[in-house]
Amino acid sequence: MPPTFNNHANGLRPDLASMLKDLHPKFLRFPGGCFVEGQESPDNAFRWERTIGPIEQRPGHKNVNWGYRTSDGIGFDEYLQLAEDLGAKPLYVVNVGIWHGGMTPLDSIQPWIDETMNALEYANGPITSKYGALRAKNGHPEPYNIEYLEIGNENNQPDPTQQSDHYYERFKMFKDAVLAKYPNMHIIGNVAAWGTDDPTWDSKESVELVDEHYYRSPAWFADNFNKYDTYSRDGHKIYVGEYAVTQGYGNHGSLNAALGEAVYMMGMERNSDVVKMASYAPIFANVNDLKWRPDMIQFDGTSAFGTPSYYVQKVMADNIGTRVLPTTLHNSxxxxxxQQAVKPEICKVGVGTWGTQASFTQQQIHGGNITTTADPATKDQQRGEWKESNGVSSQTSDTEGAMKMEPTLIKGNEYTYNVRARKDKGAEGFLVVFNYVDPDNYCWLNIGGWGNTQNAIEQIINGSKAQVATAAGHVEDGKWYDVSVHVKGDSVYASLDGKQLFAVQLKPTTFAxxxxxxxxxxxxxxxxxxxxxxxxxxxxxxxxxxxxxxxxxxxxxxxxxxxxxxxxxxxxxxxxxxxxxxxxxxxxxxxxxxxxxxxxxxxx
Incomplete structure (x- = not known):
């Protein structure tokens, strides 16, 4: 066995664990994430009792969410030991009887509650208890002292089919059982984790903390610097349990991404009477098997590096005050x-999709002051699987961010791009791209985005995406729509079937x-x-x-x-x-x- 962190028999790589310790974390949220819930079967969820004891006797389980089988070599006890080694409080996330693609009916979830209570006894119970004795047998007679418990992971969406069946009822049953035995436990509840920037706790059931999750662009995080200024100072507090830039981050994670997160962290710090806890996610990734991007510590078999986001987390943690001071900023x-112009001098237009199949035809570009020339680089800027038939261009894959640019360079300050579009299959609608300069600088009209519930104009500058305007919207499968985008300087006018959707002015930058x-x-x-x-x-x-x-x-x-x-x-x-x-x-x-x-x- 090679050297391990703190010389534990089943320990972690010293370089990776040391990088984590250098952040001086106050708590460790484990075991996930979607890893808590699993997918396809409850056997693919994290079942704590199957993850303790001799490694060779652990059955492991299929981690369907992230596409590999886990040996559970780092199990419940190892997570608790890691928290202790880091000087961090363990925050345990428990399964409420829901997994991706299925659930235990509400009236049958007592075994899941029992599983939670047994886990807490293992972590906190005396060695005279059944599971406290098992902890001692595994080499740790002193309690680990879990003080924070999160009931569920992302299980409170408005749509109950999205891993969210009867969440408030489940929450109450778990909460009542836990507090009856551990009255000082800090209980954390779920709120909507996607589809909204303003999740709420819509129940009369009391909760101490609610867990907000945000995976957005650098511009979104900067735009939300003041987000918590207007939160109520009464009632429950906020735990931002997962947040990171996942749009416009580059390849491994750029400085711009880290700066967006830093701005958001400053806003949380300034409102620390409301935001009591926050944790970046995810942390680790093997560069040879990336399932999610970005992650703040990345490694291969022999070496590791921290992304700029890692260093933001480090320097922010190293420089925390004890009292917030008022500030006034004069920003020139x-x-x-x-005063900066937004319309690029030369640009392109095109069409695209997001995780959806769609078709396009009758694409036309015209205007009073444009010239067009063929661009031989257009084929290199195509993404997705496109097929041409009888003048119809169809994107047939579920690629996110599929694009096909017109082989034309547009010069001038004003132009109109018309196209007919049809949603063929999938959860979203279609995209009409304009002001395209390169993969990091363009705009698009998003029709039927966000699960076919919303239309928007989005602007991407240097890889940072921001929503310029949004409105409710929906498109039907198999129906042709006439889409028009008229650009005049920095102004954009978008219409669908002759009805204007947006008349907006683009921003000179989405992140400055x-x-x-x-x-x-x-x-x-x-x-x-x-x-x-x-x-x-x-x-x-x-x-x-x-x-x-x-x-x-x-x-x-x-x-x-x-x-x-x-x-x-x-x-x-x-x-x-x-x-x-x-x-x-x-x-x-x-x-x-x-x-x-x-x-x-x-x-x-």
Whole structure:
């Protein structure tokens, strides 16, 4: 057996576990995620009692959600031991009798409740109890002391067919059983995990914390810097249990992605009276078998690297104050970006789909001031499986983000793109692409998106996606629709069957600006100011302190030459934190803010 973290007999790779410990986590949420629920069968869920004891005797189970069989070599006891080794509180997520594709009826879920109670006895019970004795037999006589329990994972969608049958009733049954024996347990409930940016707890049943999940773009996270400012200060608190940039992140995870997350984290920190807990997800991935992107620690058989998101998590955790301070930010970029033109000088148009099959015909481009020339690179920009028949172009796969661009370059400030479109099969509608420059810079009209419930104009700049406008919308299978997109400078007019859907102005950027917050570490007397510059422009900031003379200051900075820069196994520290001493003057400190940077200034 090779060396392991803390020399445990069934331990973790020292390099990977050490990277996790360097984040100084306050808690560890386990075992998932969708891994909790499983798919196809309850036998494919995480059943804790099958994951303890000698490794060679563990049956393992089929991890259908992520496409492999797991040996359960890291089981319930190993997760608890890891939390202890990290100095983190264990947060256990339990199955409420629901798996992907099936469920135990509400009136038959007592065995699942019993399973939860047995797990808690294993973790918390005395060695005189049945499962406490089993814990001691497995080498840990002292209790692990689970204090946080999440009832279900993403099991409270409005649609009960989406792993969400009778959630509130299930929640109450689990909660009542747990609190009857462990009255000090912190109970976490589920709210809608997708399909909304504003999930709510729609039950009179009391809950201490609710778990919000957000996988979005850098622009979404930056746009939601103020999200928690308006949350009620009464009632339950928020646990952001899963969040990460999963749109416009590059290949492994870019600096831009990390900066979007940093802005959101600053907003959570500023509202820490409401947001009590937060955890990035997922953490680990083998680069030779990536099932999800991105993950903040990636590895192969011998080495590992942290993405820029990893280093955001690290420097933010290393610089937490104890009291939030009010701040006022004067941002000159708001005027500069407002003056920038959005319409590209040369662009293309095309069609696409998202996890759906659709057909297109009668595509026309016209306008009063355009010229067109064939572009030989168009075939290289095609994605998905496209077939041509009798003037109809059909995308026949379930590829997400399938595109087919017209072999035309459009020059000029105004044009109209008309196309007939038909949804053939699948959960979504179809896409009409315009202002296309390259795979990281374009716009599209999304008809019947989000499970065929919504229309939208979305704008992608440097890989960062944002919704410019949305409205409820639905399309029928097999019906042809006439779609028109008229672009005039930065204005876009979109219609469906002659009825205008949108008349909007595109943004000069979906992800630009300065964001800041401040806290005080009352133990050291230091003021900690965090500033994110999401623009590509270098600038300088002057931090003015009210009622405090600055005697010393340092800046911890995460930056790189470009916001799209990433780390990799070959270049693991391309984006890496640095530290610099500053020279304060009186009650102020000047600091450089490079383009695309997180800056944490500690002032004594």
């Amino acid at each position: 970029y708001s005027d500069i970006t407002a 600006g300065l964001f800041s917050n401040a806290t005080m570490d009352e133990n050291t007397g230091e003021v900690i100011v965090k500033v994110v510059n999401t623009t590509g422009m270098n600038t300088t900031a002057k931090i003015n302190l009210n009622g405090k003379t600055a005697t010393a200051a340092t800046v911890i900075r995460l930056a790189s030459a470009k916001g799209t820069d990433e780390n990799s196994l070959e270049d693991p520290t391309k984006v890496y934190p640095t530290q610099q001493t500053l020279s304060p003057s009186g009650n102020s400190v000047e600091v450089a803010l490079p383009g695309s940077s997180l800056n944490i200034i500690r002032i004594k």
